[in-house]
Amino acid sequence: MDSTRGDHHPRHSRRQRRIERRRQEIITAAAQIFAEKGYANTTTKELADAADMAEGTLYNYFEGKRDILLAILNEMSLPIDALLQDARALQSREDFVDIVDKSLAIFMSHLNFTRTLLTEIWVDDVILEDFVVGRLQHIGQSVQAFIGKGIEAGRFRAMDPEITSVMILGTFLALIIPVLRGKRPTPTPQERRKVAETAVDLLLDGIRVRAM
Amino acid sequence: MDSTRGDHHPRHSRRQRRIERRRQEIITAAAQIFAEKGYANTTTKELADAADMAEGTLYNYFEGKRDILLAILNEMSLPIDALLQDARALQSREDFVDIVDKSLAIFMSHLNFTRTLLTEIWVDDVILEDFVVGRLQHIGQSVQAFIGKGIEAGRFRAMDPEITSVMILGTFLALIIPVLRGKRPTPTPQERRKVAETAVDLLLDGIRVRAM
């Protein structure tokens, strides 16, 4: 290593950036393949080919196959955690629609990550715990708090907040799945907004005509 | 050996029953393991051990590992298809609650089957098509018909029936998943009924207090 020059900091950081860029390439390519075939059915050879490098090179950037999977999932942590922050401030119907819309946007713009996540959750308890359980609890709490406040304020009916929040998640899941599985095209932003509004409306007022 | 009777049909049928029993043992054991570790991460040795037999014996009853998976899924087809029949006649809120309740009952009493199904859907397109797509369409149509009639009759608000039915399925999914993943105990029949009623209520009237 030629650390002959005193100022090897910039170089070092350039190296860091290069490494990070390379990792990203691998992650992106891998997410694509994992989403298509599932983690267990994907070989490292395929990953290497998709990332346009040799098999061995993968191991310069990741500990192993599984490490790539975890990196993919980590990738989504940031935007999701940002969402979680927003969700805390749920106040009005508009907030609600916004959150749902944003969530749909995030997952749909990372279809491969999402599908990989959903695929592995079932099989891998570590992943379930690390990437899902905690966050779901967060969301659940936010929603429950929102509903709780609504009930207190007399705006919402007194319903079991837990079941309610579970239903919201399920609704959300169901909206994404057909897109994930290619059964439905990714919606345009306008369509997505429409879906979010319908979903929130439905949640708030149900499908029954208000008896007047 | 009762070769005293000329017809050896009973013997033959006894053999058939024995074979069927053995297949059931394997299926049950395999569903357990598949549910725990996923299809791809399960070895035939493990399946054999779980069914308390030698590896080779599996192949006396099934064509191969994948055949066992398909048999597991087929196992659920009957009760599910029966449900589909019932769903056609959706008329009242009570019908709705009944269906949801029954559905929850079926899936929760076959947790291993359900979990295996959900696990493999993501990875295996054949399974997705054969075991899910058709049935979901059925359900979707029933629900959409129910909603459509409600709208016509002026009982329901005019909402996008497709999004609505998707939400129903998602709700349903979300209710099952925590149980599947062992995050929540299997509910008692009473609890289950309660959940079903809450879910249907929520769906029909939303969470918002009726403006009067």
Add this chain to the structure above:
Amino acid sequence: MDSTRGDHHPRHSRRQRRIERRRQEIITAAAQIFAEKGYANTTTKELADAADMAEGTLYNYFEGKRDILLAILNEMSLPIDALLQDARALQSREDFVDIVDKSLAIFMSHLNFTRTLLTEIWVDDVILEDFVVGRLQHIGQSVQAFIGKGIEAGRFRAMDPEITSVMILGTFLALIIPVLRGKRPTPTPQERRKVAETAVDLLLDGIRVRAM
């Protein structure tokens, strides 16, 4: 075992005959299958099915799969050894034609045995030694003696008797192989005689027109 009756000899011999008959059925069926698929590619299940019995039953009559193979080959020992006897008395062209004709007849009427034999000779040294080497030496000696006497008597040219006898065997082999492999139909007795005569003629006088 009911050895209660004094005269169980006849019964015993009837039993022996029954056993022998059963062995024959197995041998015949097995030769068929071995000839078609080769020893190594034939399963005991197939043998059992062909002999119309259960797999386990085979083991009441033979030590194992290989034992069946050996029995098949033994089957041919008798007629072949009879041939060897005849071959000793080779005197005239007619004798020669007769022997060749008879040999063709034997092998062609036991095509399955022959093909099985030829297949396994290459792989199995025991079989090579037990069933072939000794007999070939016999034949070789007979032919060499025949030729030797001919040379002495001035009827035959002085050629290397060993090469000559090898050629005779080869000729013989080549005549059988196409039939064995189904590339040519089994000849009628008349055709067979014709072939034998041509072959012997060729051997004796070559294809070249006699310079006169």
Add this chain to the structure above:
Amino acid sequence: MDSTRGDHHPRHSRRQRRIERRRQEIITAAAQIFAEKGYANTTTKELADAADMAEGTLYNYFEGKRDILLAILNEMSLPIDALLQDARALQSREDFVDIVDKSLAIFMSHLNFTRTLLTEIWVDDVILEDFVVGRLQHIGQSVQAFIGKGIEAGRFRAMDPEITSVMILGTFLALIIPVLRGKRPTPTPQERRKVAETAVDLLLDGIRVRAM
């Protein structure tokens, strides 16, 4: 690493050569083992050991076990097909002796290949068709043409050309087999020539002294 040159063709070709060399090593080792034990009785582990590599490495160079077998046989196609070319021009006794001599030389210098070929012909119809039938027909036609012309020219007696060519092949076969089976040492070139001459003489003039 000489990445100094823009074109990396030489490196690529060196790689190609290395691959080809490795394939050859495997083929040579495998031919040895197949010849000794037969294809079906040889395990991939044995092949790997014989080629002094791990089992998995075989699969970097061949599709599978059977592919190795086919490669072995293909190996002989070149020299054999060259022979076929020569055989077309059969004119004189000398030509004939030459061809026989060369043929013996080829097969005897590739004993393992030859033995493997002969072993599998019986069992594997694809091999029979691909590697043998076509070529035998070629040879048969050449010989028959040679004989036919001889008969026309009055040099040869009018014999069935088919039987004759079959006999020639048989003779040839018989000359090789004892060497293949280790019952006779590989002949020296001189001995081989002698054998070829004897065989051709025998074929042309038979063993009978010309009646004058």
Add this chain to the structure above:
DNA sequence: CATGAATGAGTCTTCATTCAT
């Protein structure tokens, strides 16, 4: 750092043989 050949433990599957009925 990049490469990709080598590795060998691990997989699914087959099948000759045994043995309880």
Add this chain to the structure above:
DNA sequence: GATGAATGAAGACTCATTCAT
């Protein structure tokens, strides 16, 4: 004797990981 289910030792093949170049 007959049966055929059970067995488990191999066998062909795969693939994540290592490492020499």
